[in-house]
Amino acid sequence: MNTDFSTNFVRSPAALREHPALVLNADFRPLSYFPLSLWPWQEAVKAAWLDRVQIIAEYDVTVRSPSTEIRLPSVVVLRDYVKPARMAAFTRFNLFLRDEFTCQYCGSRGEMTFDHVVPRSRGGRTTWENVVASCSPCNLRKGNKTLKQSGMRLRQPAMRPSPEQLQNVGRKFPPNFLHDSWLDYLYWDAELDA
Numbered sequence: 001m002n003t004d005f006s007t008n009f010v011r012s013p014a015a016l017r018e019h020p021a022l023v024l025n026a027d028f029r030p031l032s033y034f035p036l037s038l039w040p041w042q043e044a045v046k047a048a049w050l051d052r053v054q055i056i057a058e059y060d061v062t063v064r065s066p067s068t069e070i071r072l073p074s075v076v077v078l079r080d081y082v083k084p085a086r087m088a089a090f091t092r093f094n095l096f097l098r099d100e101f102t103c104q105y106c107g108s109r110g111e112m113t114f115d116h117v118v119p120r121s122r123g124g125r126t127t128w129e130n131v132v133a134s135c136s137p138c139n140l141r142k143g144n145k146t147l148k149q150s151g152m153r154l155r156q157p158a159m160r161p162s163p164e165q166l167q168n169v170g171r172k173f174p175p176n177f178l179h180d181s182w183l184d185y186l187y188w189d190a191e192l193d194a
């Protein structure tokens with residue numbers, strides 16, 4: 001079975017707008033909390049047809065083909081348990097999630113950018129341990145200085161989170177909690193250059 005199920009949630013955001021199905025793992029927990037694991041109804045119907053999922057709830061909406069009529073699934077459960085990834089992917093979105101969309105210098109929320117704790121010009125690498133979410137003013141203030149030179153402090157050490165830690169942070173955000181500035185990242189799962 002394809003274990004990288006998470007990528008299925010981000011391929012066609014437009015198709016998710018109407019009647020998406022919530023996808024649960026075989027243990028009845030959402031496959032992903034944030035972004036919430038959703039499939040377009042077409043995929044949910046197909047997966048049910050292939051007996052890969054069990055439908056446990058439906059919308060009050062039917063679609064017809066010449067030969068049959070089906071109600072759209074609203075919740076489906078995978079037949080086979082998908083093991084969570086062993087390592088959290090190093091993506092922009094996961095990094096924002098680790099830092100809870102909060103500037104790691106001043107604690108403000110809202111529009112975020114990234115800051116290299118050890119600046120790239122000083123050999124700082126693009127890794128979990130050296131990149132943090134930062135607001136623009138803090139990013140500007142820190143510039144090419146080291147932490148010590150800037151006199152700024154990290155609210156918590158930058159570390160690689162476990163997939164469980166990321167899931168736990170994701171639970172703090174209700175499903176429809178979408179800040180405008182995050183939208184680009186919600187559907188962007190490419191890895192950052194390491």
Ligand SMILES: [Zn+2]
Nearest residue numbers: 103106135138
């Ligand atoms: Zn800040």
